[in-house]
Every structure is written in structure tokens, then in C-alpha cells.
Amino acid sequence: MTSNKPVTRKLINCPESCVDDNLLGLGAAYPLLHIHPKHRVVTSRQKEDYGKVAVIGGGGSGHEPFAAGFVGDGMLDGAVAGGVFASPPTGNVLYAIKYLIKHNSGGVLVLIGNYTGDRLNFGKAIEKAKIAGINVEGVIVGEDIASSNNKTGGRGMCAEVFLYKMCGALSAEDAGLEELRNLATDAAKRMATLGVCLTPCSLPGQPPLFEIEHGMMELGAGVHGEAGIATVKLGTAHEVVAMILEKIIEHLNLSSGERVAAMVNNLGGTSIMEMNIISKEIKEFLDSRQILLERIYSGHMKSSLEMHGFQICLLHLDQRHGEAWLRLLDAPTAAPGWPGGVASIRRQGGIGDDDSLTHTEETKPAVGPRLSGEQRRLLAGALRAAARALRQAPAPALLNQLDAGCGDGDCGNTLDRFAAAVLQYLERAPLQYVSCVLRELSELAETDMGGTSGGLYGLGLAAASQAFASAKSVDVASWLLAWESATHAISKYGGAEPGDRTMLDTLHAAAAAFKRSMKADLRSLLAAAGAAAEDGARATAFMSARAGRASYVASTHTHDEDAGARAAAIWLQAIFTSISQNL
Known part of the structure; x- marks a missing residue:
């Protein structure tokens, strides 16, 4: 049945080539990356074996900068791109594992979003690599609250990017594969994500995937263009952030005095002004609950093409792991998509005017x-x-x-x-x-x-x-x-x-x-x-x-x-x- 909705306009060459053109454009912008066009794989440039563990991520395209934009020293060593909102084939994942083990003899850690296609294709590639004698492990990440009651667990959202950063930094410290796997497993249990969208997205060459009535929003929308678990009335930034954080805090069982790192994921079409307002509201809400916001990272992490919306992910920095995880989050990286840096580290003050400058009546x-x-x-x-x-x-x-x-x-x-x-x-x-x-x-x-x-x-x-x-x-x-x-x-x-x-x-x-x-x-x-x-x-x-x-x-x-x-x-x-x- 043909849709009567008009096709959404996009600045592409054609739907069939947009994924490959995107990867080649990424390579043009960041020459330190190595593009493997036939396999839709992106790796960091490595000329010798340093003996460390390689970290791989990936999944469908349309989520940019995820995951190729997080390839670089201190984060991912490689990423595998599938079609738009489609898992990459097993052969391409296996190619990435085999390529990276040549330069990273410490082994390979594969971080997998909790989606059926990714679980199957990445999982099959891991098993084939093990048969070939490669030291490789996989960790499935699924922290989405909206789908947490699913038999296989919540969907993998932007929390994967937290793991890219921490595992990449730990690998740079020459940690072993088992230590990296344990880090990813422990951190995945202490993260939760929930978001909303105001407008849907559309696949290249297609009309919007669903409709949202004016003045309404979808709660719990996914990153593959799917609608949320509920359609609710659009509120102010203050109201929407409070609603989301209430659910995340309850899900993680957070209480006063605990510490968190936050990620604000732009689903694609949200303005920077809106994103900054959301960050402000997150800090003020957590302050009101006496939950210490140690870091907040805002930007495009795992988007959904042009969807207008955002997700909030909290990482619980518990007493056992908190300091170590903050060290990994603060470690330097050359990955072009990571929004953190020296300016992200929490400091006291930073807000206030010098009123003496305005007293000029004299x-x-x-x-x-x-x-x-x-x-x-x-x-x-x-x-x-x-x-x-x-x-x-x-x-x-x-x-x-x-x-x-x-x-x-x-x-x-x-x-x-x-x-x-x-x-x-x-x-x-x-x-x-x-x-x-x-x-x-x-x-x-x-x-x-x-x-x-x-x-x-x-x-x-x-x-x-x-x-x-x-x-x-x-x-x-x-x-x-x-x-x-x-x-x-x-x-x-x-x-x-x-x-x-x-x-x-x-x-x-x-x-x-x-x-x-x-x-x-x-x-x-x-x-x-x-x-x-x-x-x-x-x-x-x-x-x-x-x-x-x-x-x-x-x-x-x-x-x-x-x-x-x-x-x-x-x-x-x-x-x-x-x-x-x-x-």
C-alpha cells in the first residue's frame, strides 16, 4: 500500500548511496580515520601492534555520530555501519574483528546494542572469530526504561557511548580483555535512559514514519524511528525534564547524596538552545534532590536522523566504581564525536554577575x-x-x-x-x-x-x-x-x-x-x-x-x-x- 504522505526532503544523492557517502564524508573530514568502504567499517589508523585490547561498536546508520564518530584514540578502535536503521551483516563485523586483532593482540571487546538484528549478527561474528582462535568477547547493552519489561531487556540507547568512552580509556591504560568486559558489564547495570520526541523522522526517500498531533509528544521514543510507549501532552522543558528524571531516578533507585554523570542525547533535530536549556533543567532538578551531578555531556550521541527530541541517560557513580569511572570519562580522546573535555569537569561557582560594572550613574x-x-x-x-x-x-x-x-x-x-x-x-x-x-x-x-x-x-x-x-x-x-x-x-x-x-x-x-x-x-x-x-x-x-x-x-x-x-x-x-x- 502506497503512503499518501509526501516524501521528506533530504540533502543526499540517493537513498541507496547515503550510508556509503556518509562514511566517505566522515573520512574526508577526519583523515586520521581509516575507511573500509566495501565492509562499511571505520577504524583508527594503526601501523603497529601495541598489544592492547581493541574496542568495537556499531549498528545501523542514521544514528550519527554513533558509532563511527566515536572512533579514535581513547574511545573505539573500530565501528561497523549497517544500512539505515539496519544491523550490519555478520561478514562485515567479522572483518572488523579480524582487522583490529592484527594491531591489537590483547584481544577485542565488542559492545552490542540490545536489538535482535545486532545480537544475531554481532553474536555470530564473535562466535566465528572465537572458532578462528581470536580472543574476543561481547557485552550487550540495553538500558532503555521504556522497553525494560521486554523479555530480552531494554533497548540499547545512548548509554553505549558512555561505554565506548570508559572502555576505550581503560584499554589505553593497557587493561586486559576480562577487565574491560567486567567494566562494561558493571556499568551497563548502572545506567538508565528515557526520552521524548516532538516530531518523527523519515528514512531517506520515505515519508515520516508516524504522526504526532500538535501539542503532544511521544514518551519513550526509540532511535529507529519508532513511536513511544505513550503519547502525552507537550510541556515546558522544566516539566518534561522533571517527568523523565523522576522515572530514571526511580528505575536506578537513586537517593539523596549519590553521584551521577548525565548524557543528553540529541535525537537529531533539536536545537542547541533547547539542548542547553535541558542541561540547565537537569542540573537544577538533581540539585533539588541533592543528587550530585559530576558530569553532563550534551550533543548528538545516538541520533534518529532528523527526529526532534532528546534522551537523558544517567550513569550511577556508586561508591565502589565512581572515582575510577570519572577518571575514564575525563581521559583524553581523539574521537571527533565525543563532547567532553577539560571544560566538562565539575567545578564550584561559574555562575554570577559582577554587579559593580553596571553601577555607573556616577x-x-x-x-x-x-x-x-x-x-x-x-x-x-x-x-x-x-x-x-x-x-x-x-x-x-x-x-x-x-x-x-x-x-x-x-x-x-x-x-x-x-x-x-x-x-x-x-x-x-x-x-x-x-x-x-x-x-x-x-x-x-x-x-x-x-x-x-x-x-x-x-x-x-x-x-x-x-x-x-x-x-x-x-x-x-x-x-x-x-x-x-x-x-x-x-x-x-x-x-x-x-x-x-x-x-x-x-x-x-x-x-x-x-x-x-x-x-x-x-x-x-x-x-x-x-x-x-x-x-x-x-x-x-x-x-x-x-x-x-x-x-x-x-x-x-x-x-x-x-x-x-x-x-x-x-x-x-x-x-x-x-x-x-x-x-
Whole structure:
């Protein structure tokens, strides 16, 4: 039966060659690796026999960097890749064992994920190698909580990577095969993994393997594209991590005062931001239970193609083994996929701000001309009118809509935050010096707007503040000088000029009209500047973007006014109208 779902797009050459292309690409990126294309085997480059034990891992492809990405001194000596989500054939596993024993006469340890195909194919290869007189042992790893009630035990998840690291490090210390096997066996009993996914994955050339309703997630999803044991409501990172850790702690029977190492496995399509938030939540949850988090390793370990989700694995560092296992986890490795290192070792502190750096009021004296009571009233009214104009409908929605075609669609929201901060500021501000008011508005733009818009407004307002700090009086000439200083600073650091389809088109047009009307009465001057601001904003609809975010996209996405230009027109006209009405 043919699926009606569309095939998921992937940047591959063809489904039939993607596994081999992947391995060759790994070799291109890391020339210290040796690729054996006919057998889909990856080994570290070894020219002589050091007498140590070789460690082998492997399984289906689609789990990258697992397992080939963990080949390197201090981790795996070899990895065997099968097809996508398929176990490698016995012959390829046997080839890897025979190749590695040539350079590692101490024997071979094979770490096997607890899946039927891997158990059969790796197991058969081990038995054939033993018949050939090779000193080889295998350890099956299956730490998944979701499938732990299965007759053959839980599935093998990302915990295998913990074993790659510890067994590889122990082998580098010239430990024997029996010692390595005992390490893997003991550690496998003290690990547990559970995860969730928000979206499924798809095999190359195929549609998604299953569907997840919006707002839901699969608990206990596997790494072969299979759904979980339950579909539950999607929660916050805090809620999801707590749910997972509750189950892991219960499964491992952990209690207060015990120590663990954690692994956060990216199932493929989870952003680094999400992964970092998950790590934060893991630490805070374990801290609340007084369980000491000695190490946390976050990244792609054993992924499931592009699946959006993650797994958490805890390794119990008990009193008998804890210190030795930490030493092995901290040992150096050349494996490209291992995320640990010197920076991973637990240390006290590391979080906290130097608040003394933000206490700088003493360096900001009140300078420039002082405002009269009437001038303060007009300024407060104008700023309040500008802020309200940006917050009232239809401004926020309109600005978001204009921004959506060439930006991230949040211009209205960004300016709404700034406007809210300005209104709050006006409730307490004395408004005695223009330079101080403009400087404080500049800081609000930086802290409450943020991003590019906050930077541009902050620069412009700071430059205007500096201009007023040197002014002799508060008159139209001083305001024009401050205005021109602001536009110059925005142009200098923002890289745009009038005509480039940015907020400068509004600011420049209005400033030019203001300058031309200097000899007119104030109401006429403000009316001319307001009309010019409107014309400047409208003109951007017919311009080609040469600067700003709009310049990064095709012109088909910039068929209306520039959001920043329209925003400037909104607050300029609100200021001019307020002053005219309150003169």
C-alpha cells in the first residue's frame, strides 16, 4: 500500500548511496580515520601492534555520530555501519574483528546494542572469530526504561557511548580483555535512559514514519524511528525534564547524596538552545534532590536522523566504581564525536554577575540645558503619545505583518516592549535635562528592545544625548542638531543610507523638511515634518533593499513598506501632533 504522505526532503544523492557517502564524508573530514568502504567499517589508523585490547561498536546508520564518530584514540578502535536503521551483516563485523586483532593482540571487546538484528549478527561474528582462535568477547547493552519489561531487556540507547568512552580509556591504560568486559558489564547495570520526541523522522526517500498531533509528544521514543510507549501532552522543558528524571531516578533507585554523570542525547533535530536549556533543567532538578551531578555531556550521541527530541541517560557513580569511572570519562580522546573535555569537569561557582560594572550613574552627570516646567510638560506628553501610538492597534499587528516578509515578524512586538518601558519610565523620570532623558531612553532601547532594533535606537538616542550635552539652549536648532547626530550614528554603525529602504528614509525625510521649515511657526514646522515622515515611510514600498535584514532576501518578499520606516513615522507623527495640540 502506497503512503499518501509526501516524501521528506533530504540533502543526499540517493537513498541507496547515503550510508556509503556518509562514511566517505566522515573520512574526508577526519583523515586520521581509516575507511573500509566495501565492509562499511571505520577504524583508527594503526601501523603497529601495541598489544592492547581493541574496542568495537556499531549498528545501523542514521544514528550519527554513533558509532563511527566515536572512533579514535581513547574511545573505539573500530565501528561497523549497517544500512539505515539496519544491523550490519555478520561478514562485515567479522572483518572488523579480524582487522583490529592484527594491531591489537590483547584481544577485542565488542559492545552490542540490545536489538535482535545486532545480537544475531554481532553474536555470530564473535562466535566465528572465537572458532578462528581470536580472543574476543561481547557485552550487550540495553538500558532503555521504556522497553525494560521486554523479555530480552531494554533497548540499547545512548548509554553505549558512555561505554565506548570508559572502555576505550581503560584499554589505553593497557587493561586486559576480562577487565574491560567486567567494566562494561558493571556499568551497563548502572545506567538508565528515557526520552521524548516532538516530531518523527523519515528514512531517506520515505515519508515520516508516524504522526504526532500538535501539542503532544511521544514518551519513550526509540532511535529507529519508532513511536513511544505513550503519547502525552507537550510541556515546558522544566516539566518534561522533571517527568523523565523522576522515572530514571526511580528505575536506578537513586537517593539523596549519590553521584551521577548525565548524557543528553540529541535525537537529531533539536536545537542547541533547547539542548542547553535541558542541561540547565537537569542540573537544577538533581540539585533539588541533592543528587550530585559530576558530569553532563550534551550533543548528538545516538541520533534518529532528523527526529526532534532528546534522551537523558544517567550513569550511577556508586561508591565502589565512581572515582575510577570519572577518571575514564575525563581521559583524553581523539574521537571527533565525543563532547567532553577539560571544560566538562565539575567545578564550584561559574555562575554570577559582577554587579559593580553596571553601577555607573556616577559617570553620567546631568549636562546641557535645563528644561523649564512647560518644556518638561510638552516633552512628557510627546513621549507618552509616541509610546501609546506604538502600542495601540493597529500598529503592533501592522508592523509585525510588514516585518514578516523579510524579517522574523516581530517588529511590532519589539517596539511594543520599548514603548511599555518608556511609559513606565515617564512615571518616575524628572525630565530636567534633555541629555539625561535621551541617554536613559537609549539604555531602555538596549535593555527592553534588544537585538538590531534596540542597537539602532540605542545608538541614535545616545548620539542625540551627546549633542544636547553640548547645546546652549533647548530650541529647534538644538533639536535639529540632535536629530542629525542620531541619523548619522545610525547610518555609520548600521551601514544604511537614505534610499536603502530602512528607518533612515523616514528619519531623513522628516529631518530635511524640519530643516527647510525652520523659519515657519512651530505648528507649521511640525506639520511639515510629520507629512515628510509619512512620505518617507510610503516611499520605501518602491525601493530595493540595500541594507538591513530585508537586503538578505529576494525582492519578492519586500513588496510593501519597510517595517522600521513605518514605525518611525508612527512615533514621529505622534510626537509632532502631541506638541502641536498642547502648545
